Amino acid sequence: MSRRGGRRLFWAACLLLCLAGFLLSLLVGPVRTTPADLVAFVKSPDRVHAAIFLDLRLARAVLAFLVGAALALAGAILQGYFRNPMADPFVVGVSSGAALGAVAAAALGFEAAAFGFSGPGLLAFLSGLGIVSLVYALSLRRGGFKVETLLLTGIAAGALASALTSFLLFMRSDSYDQAVFWLLGSFQLAEWGQAATIAPWVALCLAASVWLARDMDLLALGDETAQALGSPVRRVRKAFLAMSALLAALAVAVSGIIGFVGLVVPHWVRLLIGPAHRPLFAASALAGGTFLLYCDLAARTILPAELPIGVITAAVGAPFFLYLLHKKR
Amino acid sequence: MKLGRARRERAVRQGRRKGDMYRRRVSPFLAVFLSAVPMLFSPSPAAHDPARVAGQAVTDALGRAFPRPARPPERIVSMAPNITEILFALGLGGRVAGVTRFCDYPPEARRLPRIGGLVDPNVEVVRSLDPDLVIAFRGNPLRLVERVRRLGLPVFVLDIGRGLDELAALVTKIGQVTAAEARAEALAAALAARLAAVDAALRGVASRPKVFVLLYGQGLWTCGGESYVNDLVARAGGANVAAALPKKWALYKRERIIRDDPDVIFILARSAADFAAGRDRLARMPGISAVTAVRTGRIYEIDEDAASRFGPRLVDVLDRMAALLHPDRFGGRP
Numbered sequence: 001m002s003r004r005g006g007r008r009l010f011w012a013a014c015l016l017l018c019l020a021g022f023l024l025s026l027l028v029g030p031v032r033t034t035p036a037d038l039v040a041f042v043k044s045p046d047r048v049h050a051a052i053f054l055d056l057r058l059a060r061a062v063l064a065f066l067v068g069a070a071l072a073l074a075g076a077i078l079q080g081y082f083r084n085p086m087a088d089p090f091v092v093g094v095s096s097g098a099a100l101g102a103v104a105a106a107a108l109g110f111e112a113a114a115f116g117f118s119g120p121g122l123l124a125f126l127s128g129l130g131i132v133s134l135v136y137a138l139s140l141r142r143g144g145f146k147v148e149t150l151l152l153t154g155i156a157a158g159a160l161a162s163a164l165t166s167f168l169l170f171m172r173s174d175s176y177d178q179a180v181f182w183l184l185g186s187f188q189l190a191e192w193g194q195a196a197t198i199a200p201w202v203a204l205c206l207a208a209s210v211w212l213a214r215d216m217d218l219l220a221l222g223d224e225t226a227q228a229l230g231s232p233v234r235r236v237r238k239a240f241l242a243m244s245a246l247l248a249a250l251a252v253a254v255s256g257i258i259g260f261v262g263l264v265v266p267h268w269v270r271l272l273i274g275p276a277h278r279p280l281f282a283a284s285a286l287a288g289g290t291f292l293l294y295c296d297l298a299a300r301t302i303l304p305a306e307l308p309i310g311v312i313t314a315a316v317g318a319p320f321f322l323y324l325l326h327k328k329r
Numbered sequence: 330m331k332l333g334r335a336r337r338e339r340a341v342r343q344g345r346r347k348g349d350m351y352r353r354r355v356s357p358f359l360a361v362f363l364s365a366v367p368m369l370f371s372p373s374p375a376a377h378d379p380a381r382v383a384g385q386a387v388t389d390a391l392g393r394a395f396p397r398p399a400r401p402p403e404r405i406v407s408m409a410p411n412i413t414e415i416l417f418a419l420g421l422g423g424r425v426a427g428v429t430r431f432c433d434y435p436p437e438a439r440r441l442p443r444i445g446g447l448v449d450p451n452v453e454v455v456r457s458l459d460p461d462l463v464i465a466f467r468g469n470p471l472r473l474v475e476r477v478r479r480l481g482l483p484v485f486v487l488d489i490g491r492g493l494d495e496l497a498a499l500v501t502k503i504g505q506v507t508a509a510e511a512r513a514e515a516l517a518a519a520l521a522a523r524l525a526a527v528d529a530a531l532r533g534v535a536s537r538p539k540v541f542v543l544l545y546g547q548g549l550w551t552c553g554g555e556s557y558v559n560d561l562v563a564r565a566g567g568a569n570v571a572a573a574l575p576k577k578w579a580l581y582k583r584e585r586i587i588r589d590d591p592d593v594i595f596i597l598a599r600s601a602a603d604f605a606a607g608r609d610r611l612a613r614m615p616g617i618s619a620v621t622a623v624r625t626g627r628i629y630e631i632d633e634d635a636a637s638r639f640g641p642r643l644v645d646v647l648d649r650m651a652a653l654l655h656p657d658r659f660g661g662r663p
Contacts, residue, residue, distance in 0.1 A: 031457040051456045051480050118472060188452075189476050305449050 007273045014286050018065070021293040025061035026053055028301055060190035063198075064296040064309075065289035067187075067251045068261055070202045072288020074247040075262030076269070076281055077209055077240050080216045082151055088263035089248035091151060092241070095259075096158035097131025098124040098252035100165045102182035107172040118189070120182060121253040128249035131157055136241065184308030185258035187296050194254045201250055205243045206285050212236060213278035220275075260313040261288055264321045271324050291317070387505045390467055390488035401508040402462035406444060406455055408474075409466040412487065413438050414640035415503050416464075419512045427458045434634065434642070452476050462506060489639035492560035496643060497521055516641070523644045524564070527651050530658045531566045538654050540567035541581075541591035541622065545598040545607040545633065549581040558597075558636060561643065565650035566658075567593065587616045593654060594622040597633040604630040629653050 027033055031052060041049040071089065078087040089095050104127075105120035135157050139149040169179050181188070209216075215236040218226035227233045251258065265288040266280065273279055295312040302312075386394035404426035407413040413432040416425055422437055427444045442458060445451040447468055455463065455477050463484045465474045478484040485506050487499060497517035504513020540562050544550035552558040553574030562569040570589035571581055594611065598604035608628050611617050622628055631649065635642035652659040 030451050030454050048457060048459045052453055055480055056453050056456065189472055191476070191479065305445070306451075 007279065010269075010272050010283065011286075014283070014290060018286065018290040018293065021290055021297065022058075022061050022065075025064075025293060025297055026057050028297060029057055030300075030304075055192070056190075059192045059195060060187050060296065061293055062192075063190040063195045063254060064187050064292045066195055066198055066202050067255050067258065067289075068265075068292025068295075069206070069285040069289035070198065070247040070251045071258060071261040071292070072265035072269075072284040073202075073206060073209065073281060074244040074251070075264075075288075076266035076277075076284040077216075077244040077247075078262070079266055080219060080277055081237065081240050081244070082147055083220060084151070085267065086263075087151075089244065089251075090158060090259070090262075092154035092245065093131040093135050093158040093161065094128045094245050094248040095252055095257050096161040096165070098128030098249055099182055099257050100131075100161040100168075101125070101127030102252070102256065103165045103168050103179050106179060106182065107168045121194075124182070124256075125249045125253035127161075128252055129245055131161060132241070132245040132249075180308055182252075182256040184310035185256035185313075186299070186306065186308055187255055188300075188306055190254075198250045198254060201246060202285075205247050206281065208239065209243060209281045210278055212239060213276075213281055216240065216277040255309070258292070258310050258313055260310075260317045261292055264317045265291055267321065268324055387485075387502060389486045389502075391486045393486070395483070395485050395506060397505060398462070398508050402460075402506075404458065404460045404462070405507065406458055406460040406463045407432065408444065408450055408464060408469050409447060409487075409638075410434065410634075411489065411638035411640035412464045412466060412503065414638060414642065415500055416507070418516055418641045419500070419504060419507065419509050421507055421509060424507075426460050427455065434638075450477075452480070456480050456482070464503065464506070490557055491555060492557055493524060493564060493643060493647065495557075496639065496641070499639065500641075520641060520644055524647070527564060527647055531651060531655060534566050534655055534658065537566055537568045538592035539570050539589060540654070541570050541586055541589065541594045542631075543594060543596045543607060543611065544578070545596055545603045549583065549586070550578055551581045553577055553579045557639060557643070561636070561647055561650060562595075565647055565654050567650065567654045583614060583616065587620060590620055591622045592625075592627060594620075594628045595631045595650065595653075596628065597631050597636050599633045601630065603633075627653075 026038060027035060029052065033049075033052070037049065038053065041053055074094075075088045078089065078091065079085055081087065082091070101123035102120040105123040132154075135150065135154045138157075139146070139153045165183070215226070215231045215233075218229055218231045219233065219236065221229075223233050226236075248262070266284045269280055269283045269287050273283055292309070292313070295309055295316060298312045298316065299307045299309040386396050389395050401424070403424055405416060405421065405424050406427040407416055407425060408429060410429065410432045413425065413428045414434055416422065417435050417438065422435070425438070425441055427442045428438050429450065430443045430446050432438045432441070442454070444454045444458070448470055450469060450473055452473060460482060463477055463482050465477070465484055465486045467486065467488045474484060474486060487502065490496060490499060497520055500517045500520065501510075501513050504510045504516075507513075542552050542558055542562065544552075551571045551574075552562075552569065553576035554569070554572045555575060556577040559569045559572055563572075570586070570591050571579065596604050596607045596611075598607055611628070612623055617623060631646060632642075636646045
């Protein structure tokens with residue numbers, strides 16, 4: 001099969017899976033509903049079904065899709081940025097920083113909501129962005145900027161934030177229930193307000209990264225070569241780093257830390273459609289959103305009580321990833 | 330994974346027993362703000378006037394004004410076992426549409442639809458029951474309670490009290506939001522009369538036995554001075570040895586029990602087997618076997634389910650404790 005045909009097939013399959021995922025998300029939940037109920041609801045809406053189908057299930061599915069898209073796009077950007085397939089939103093410290101903010105807010109009892117975020121969500125967002133800025137500022141010093149320094153500073157800052165998080169958890173064991181929510185992720189509290197808050201940013205970052213994708217392709221050749229070929233390397237790097245940090249911080253702020261999506265989804269997509277960044281960014285967003293949609297579906301149906309979604313993403317993602325990796329070789 | 334599950338279950342159990350611990354999550358400034366709100370906006374003398382006109386708002390534990398219902402709610406969801414018990418005690422059992430999986434008293438409550446647990450109520454199930462009143466308590470995670478409220482359901486949030494005096498107020502509040510004021514007043518008066526009867530029986534007791542309360546389970550959990558169980562012990566004519574601890578529930582040290590030398594030990598247990606296991610474990614602990622309560626065999630079982638729910642059965646627990654501590658004042662009953 002030609003590469004072009006393969007890409008078409010990939011896009012068609014992704015879209016189909018995505019639509020099926022949304023439909024399943026609408027139909028499956030702790031309250032039993034049949035397709036007939038959904039059809040009846042569409043014909044003549046009633047309050048209870050409006051709340052269940054629209055306010056709870058659809059809002060949750062949309063938010064899961066947006067967060068999945070944001071995480072996978074952030075991962076795809078960072079893997080290109082560092083020219084390193086191990087990169088994901090964790091390495092620059094966003095996730096650990098955001099988790100620290102959320103757990104600190106939970107431990108201090110800061111639950112008030114603002115700007116469509118809960119108290120912990122808002123603090124997660126701010127501390128996630130704060131840590132990346134700090135990491136960036138630290139790695140800028142000592143005469144110029146090196147990607148390796150950024151990577152190592154990010155890992156160190158992330159470890160420090162994780163240590164502080166563990167300390168807070170140890171001191172305030174009664175906030176454990178809340179902490180699980182932030183450390184392993186959940187869409188249990190999904191609301192339209194959250195989806196509306198992050199949707200414009202996800203769309204904007206997606207559009208900007210697709211627009212700058214050629215420059216990312218050039219970065220793969222090395223910074224000097226890219227510069228020589230006319231790419232404004234420093235500005236491009238800044239823009240991509242800012243976008244990935246924003247995407248990851250937004251994702252953590254509404255749903256807690258969800259691992260593995262940002263690391264693995266871009267790899268799947270690269271294995272299936274190749275390394276060119278323009279299609280890679282767009283396809284990663286779609287595939288990441290779809291993947292998280294199904295993971296959330298599993299998280300809320302496997303057991304009577306809801307599982308944290310971070311458990312599912314790793315448990316489902318890793319084997320599938322290994323399969324793809326070995327099949328390709 | 331296994332560890333996580335175990336800790337979660339522990340959290341659920343603690344939520345049930347020590348749900349009041351969750352209060353600490355409210356930040357101090359928020360608490361001050363919330364407690365100031367009713368002072369600012371309601372004429373406070375009228376707030377305690379039982380003869381208020383119907384339709385006036387009732388304030389919930391979050392300081393929010395809750396409009397009194399024009400007609401009695403027909404489908405009530407209770408998010409805590411003590412609320413379920415009070416609703417049934419008010420004769421509103423037929424109107425309860427959903428309860429938690431811990432709501433097992435009265436037995437009829439077990440047949441009602443379950444909305445999940447205390448820390449993990451399911452929002453979708455609550456919504457599907459189409460309630461016209463949801464009564465939550467501060468042990469439920471506030472974020473889930475708020476999620477339910479933002480779906481447009483009327484949510485009234487209650488807290489548990491520090492002493493048995495506050496039981497009547499809780500019953501009255503539930504009566505107000507369920508339009509069952511008359512029955513609530515009657516129940517509150519009956520509870521107050523029973524408290525007064527215990528007070529009268531114990532008037533002028535010569536001694537107040539030292540009491541150690543043990544919560545059956547891992548470690549020596551006991552109730553501190555801020556727990557209503559401390560109030561129960563005091564009203565029953567005992568002196569809680571851990572009363573000086575400024576906490577609701579606390580882990581106690583074995584050395585302190587030996588030093589305190591309690592005359593009586595109450596074990597809060599959920600079954601006779603648990604009680605026996607707890608008693609035997611205590612007796613086997615080095616040093617504890619010399620404690621007065623163990624030597625004289627004054628170790629008694631207290632029904633944990635009744636004692637851990639801030640509801641009407643607390644008065645039964647009080648009667649039992651008082652009779653155990655001062656059998657001479659209660660006709661020599663055990």
